Amino acid sequence: MISRFVLIVASVLVLAPITFIRAQEVQAVTSVPSPGLPPGVAAASNPAEATRAWLASIPASEKIRSDAYFEGGYWLLLWNFLLTAAIMLFALLSGFSARIRDFAERATHFRFLQAAIYAAAFVLVVAVLSFPLDYYQNFMREHQYGMATQDFAGWFFDWIKALIVQLIAFPILLMALYFAFRRAAERWWLVGAVVMMIFFVIAAIISPVYVEPLFNKYTPLQNARIRDSVLQLARANEIPVDKVFVVDASRQTKRVSANVSGLGSTTRIALNDNLLHQCSLPEIRQVMAHEMGHYVLNHIFKFFAFIALLALIAFALAKLLFDWAVARWGDTWRVRGIADPAGWPLLVLIFSALAFLGTPVLNTLVRVQEREADAFGLNAAREPDAEAAVALKLGRYRKMEPTPLEEFIFFDHPSGRSRIRMAMDWKYAMLPARTSELPARRE
């Protein structure tokens, strides 16, 4: 549900390597579902047994593989944070950040432009230094686990395009932020949080129109049977769309995904071509009903409200830490204060640490919304077995049965087990004719 542009912006900003990146709907599927239910599902006498039967249908080797893939992601969170921290410390301690600032000051007397020049140089340096991890995480590893479809040239071209987007967006942000910092004096943390949120909202609005098309093609869905079925769901839920879009995600990946992006008039519901080609109609309806849940439940606005609150808290803490660090080491680093762009790596360091520590909070926020969308989707599409089938396929690249603590810390969607259990609870309560008996209550 979070657009790529917002992700790109977020990744160079405060929430650097953390959870947001995975807030997109990602649902992995590799083959068309076999007809019928896995053995034992139909005969199960209660939701718990039915859930077990679904989970038991996963081959052991697949489970080991998907667990390994997903658990590797836990470590990547740490490596990304450590790399960001190392780059920021290097920029401060080596005086590199101050040198870029000096260069910008020599280049122009306009403070606006000084911030923009600093920002562009910062983006380039960070992009180069984080390239090896970026390459491993997003190219090599995706190929190792059989998810990527792009060759290196294609991937690298996308990487360049993302870099260009950053080179345009990031200087604009720093021009606005440092203008605010210069004017606001002691209240920079408050004004900074406001500027950041405004930037975030604008990014979310323009991204579906100007950024996402740089990476993928969005075309109206032509298949009448599927389109009409999805639009029927939309009409039934008062969603004002007359088109469903298909995005050619198979350019980059085999994963199935769907998303709601944009704000206001740029709102768009899109499913990707992998979903279209690899899932049955009930499964597509179930996934799209989930996405509509995000729309109807105003998840994007609630998400922004929550992020605004977190941004305020983060900026307030940043003020304490930034002022303390600059009072202590400002002379050594040649950072003059908050209005000096040379201090930007210190802000990023502080925000990255807060975001890293806040991973469970952000994940839980997103996961709670995902659970709400699941509930909405079940009520709207009424296809619990399709929901379970999609959860299983998704489980090829996500751990199906994490411990509760793992789910709390690392999961931005409910685990496969939770999703199947929810679908089976719904099925036994609402479609007793399709189950052998109604359970008295959930265990």
Ligand SMILES: [Zn+2]
């Ligand atoms: Zn979702």
